Amino acid sequence: MxxxxxxxxxxxxxxxxxxxxxxxxxxxxxxxxxxxxxxxxxxxxxxxxxxxxxxxxxxxxxxxxxxxxxxxxxxxxxxxxxxxGRQAPVPSGKPLLVGGGVGIAPLLYMKELWGGELLFGAKSAEKVPKIDGIDEVATEDGSLGFKGTVVDLLKLRPQKRDVYACGPPSMISSLKVLAKEMGLKGYYSTEKMIKCGIGICGSCVLEGKLLCKEPWLRLG
Ligand code: FES
Missing domain, CATH: 2.40.30.10 (Translation factors)
Known part of the structure; x- marks a missing residue:
């Protein structure tokens, strides 16, 4: 390659x-x-x-x-x-997509292909991309949409759907806690140092796996 x-x-x-x-x-x-x-x-x-x-x-x-x-x-x-990397596992039904920051990128493509609902979180309104595809916004300072994090917003949603989440490590940590509390199922990915992208440098290890080879880890 x-x-x-x-x-x-x-x-x-x-x-x-x-x-x-x-x-x-x-x-x-x-x-x-x-x-x-x-x-x-x-x-x-x-x-x-x-x-x-x-x-x-x-x-x-x-x-x-x-x-x-x-x-x-x-x-x-x-x-x-x-x-x-590898294709994210296909959801059963319409997924609930949960993105933080530029973690929204893979979720926009999933929504294009699979449909579903996309929740997006940012610190403030100025960091919310002006694009189609976002169904609901959460901002931490309350300057746009729901006031709180996107994980706070997720708590208010029906939890039967598969969750696909991508965002900064802090968002993923709170998501994992919520997943345990509420029995959420799905997959997540996060930012990690990716240098070679092809599985040889070892810089992207997360939970014992190479994120560049397996970007989507099981949630719950
Ligand atoms: S980025 Fe080099 S092994 Fe994953």
Whole structure:
């Protein structure tokens, strides 16, 4: 497997420090829950979850966290390696999708393919992406939607559906506590240092598994 040179077709700001970008891609439809390593010339290769697929392009949602993520916004060409990881297990029925921050990316693609309801949490309104697909928003400061975390919001939902969650480690920790209390079932993924993306460097171990090979872990 090696990087293929692809074109950045367009990028658009979605919220403070968050943007989407479409990159040309001519392979088979990427399975939901997978990711690509995206190499930005002059910078590093970063892991980005598939947030959508349009037949000739993949969509990524990116938060600016350093030089590489900032440079990708204006890049014309990138190297693409993937799809990597593994398809998330298919839900039985319409899932409840729970995202925090850019953890929303894989859930947007799942919603496109599987339907379901998407809950999204951020610290404040300025970090909520202006995109279709979000059914309900929670903000910690109450500046938009439900006041509290997205896990607080999840407590108010019927719990019969499979839950697919992706977000920062703090969100996943509270989700696991809630899953125990309320008997939630489903899968989760989180941010972890991913360097090689192909299972050889060992930087992405979570609960004894390589997250780059198995990005979706069982919840409950
Ligand atoms: S990122 Fe290298 S082993 Fe997972």
């Amino acid at each position: 090696s990087f293929k040179v692809e074109e950045v077709l367009r990028s658009r700001k979605l919220a403070k420090g968050i943007y989407e970008t479409f990159v040309s891609y001519h392979g088979e439809a990427p399975p939901p829950g997978t990711f690509f390593m995206v190499w930005v010339p002059g910078h590093e290769a970063i892991p980005l979850s598939v947030a959508g697929y349009r037949g000739d392009a993949v969509r990524f949602i990116v938060e600016v966290r350093g030089r590489t993520t900032a440079a990708l916004y204006t890049a014309h060409k990138v190297g693409l390696l993937g799809p990597l």
